[in-house]
Amino acid sequence: MKLHSVNVSQPKDVAYEGKLVRTGIFKESVERRIWLRKLGLDGDGHGDPTVHGGIDKAVYAYPIEHYEHWRRELECGEFRFGQFGENFTVEGLLEEEVHIGDVFQIGEAQVEVTQPRVPCFKLGVKMGVSTFPRRFLSSQRSGFYLRVLAEGTVGAGDSIKRIKIDPARLSVKEIHHVYHFDRSNLRAIGRVLGVSALSGSWRESFEGFLNTCGSGSDASD
Numbered sequence: 455m456k457l458h459s460v461n462v463s464q465p466k467d468v469a470y471e472g473k474l475v476r477t478g479i480f481k482e483s484v485e486r487r488i489w490l491r492k493l494g495l496d497g498d499g500h501g502d503p504t505v506h507g508g509i510d511k512a513v514y515a516y517p518i519e520h521y522e523h524w525r526r527e528l529e530c531g532e533f534r535f536g537q538f539g540e541n542f543t544v545e546g547l548l549e550e551e552v553h554i555g556d557v558f559q560i561g562e563a564q565v566e567v568t569q570p571r572v573p574c575f576k577l578g579v580k581m582g583v584s585t586f587p588r589r590f591l592s593s594q595r596s597g598f599y600l601r602v603l604a605e606g607t608v609g610a611g612d613s614i615k616r617i618k619i620d621p622a623r624l625s626v627k628e629i630h631h632v633y634h635f636d637r638s639n640l641r642a643i644g645r646v647l648g649v650s651a652l653s654g655s656w657r658e659s660f661e662g663f664l665n666t667c668g669s670g671s672d673a674s675d
Contacts, residue, residue, distance in 0.1 A: 455546035455614035457560055458518050459483045461536030462498035470579050476501035477576045481536030487609035490563040492602050495541055501576070509601060510568045510653035516540035516597035517548055523595065528583065538590075539580060540597060544614060549596060549627040555620025555651035562606025564617070568653040570596035570630040591634060598626045599653065622649045629656075637663045 461481035467474040478500045489496045493512055500506035516538050525533065535543045542560075549570070556567045573587040573596075583589075590596075624645060632642045633656070646652065646660050 455544070455558075455616070457542055457608065457610060457612040457614055458545055459535035459543040459610050460488055460495065460608055461541055461543065462488070462495050463536075464497070464499045465501040468579060470575075475576065475579065477579065478506070479539035479576050479580045481539055481541065483535040483610070485610065487561070487607040489605065490561075490565075490602055490608050491605050494602075495608075498541060505574075510655065511599040512602045513541045513565060513600040514539065514571060514597060515542040515544050515547065515600060516571075517595075518543050518545050519548060520595045520597075523593075527589070528581070528586075537580075538597065539577060542600075542608075547614065549594065549598065549630065550625050552598060552626050553620045553622070554624050554626065554629055554649050555618075555622065556616055557603065557618035558600075559615045559617050561608035561612040562604075563602060563608055564604035564606075565600040566603050566651050567620075567626065568599050568601045568651060569656045570598050570626050570633070572596075594627055594630055596626065596630050601651070601653075620649060620651060624649055633659070638667050640664070640667055643667070 461483050463478050463481045465476050465478040467476050492509060494507055521533050552567055554567050558565050573590045575587060577590060578584045578586045622645065629646055632639060632646060636642060643660050643664050
């Protein structure tokens with residue numbers, strides 16, 4: 455497993471449907487080593503801190519293996535690192551193999567997986583395709599967010615070592631599926647809520663699903 459690129463950006467205003475939208479999604483690869491702190495990478499920022507960033511979403515990681523899929527899907531040329539707004543472009547950490555609560559050593563830092571990404575319209579702005587967020591979501595190639603357990607420097611080329619596998623072994627892909635496509639599955643929701651590392655916002659969402667389902671909902675796998 456490997457960190458191919460570290461990508462950061464400061465927020466800027468871009469034109470969208472006749473108005474200016476502030477966004478930090480236009481990430482650029484950083485060649486030097488950079489500090490990863492509890493609230494994210496030095497030099498990185500968010501257009502709307504109320505929904506992006508924070509302790510539970512300090513860093514966004516995206517597998518480089520998906521780049522080729524989207525090149526074919528969109529019939530376009532080469533992508534630059536950070537194409538999908540990710541801070542870490544990683545190799546060997548696919549959504550079906552990474553679990554919520556897994557802990558990784560990357561450079562000097564330690565990070566913990568907290569949730570998949572939910573794409574917003576700004577991803578469509580970045581890709582120049584307004585329908586892209588829906589396609590991204592349905593593909594289940596979501597990438598995932600990381601909580602920083604130990605601060606330190608990181609850099610392109612660092613190896614990534616998994617130092618803890620969460621005992622629930624709930625993969626990023628599984629929880630993504632339940633969240634978007636299986637919200638009445640009480641058994642699956644119960645399993646999700648048993649993962650202590652789950653981000654606070656997703657925990658609130660799943661508690662809401664549980665309350666909405668009630669005792670008469672489908673409890674099948």
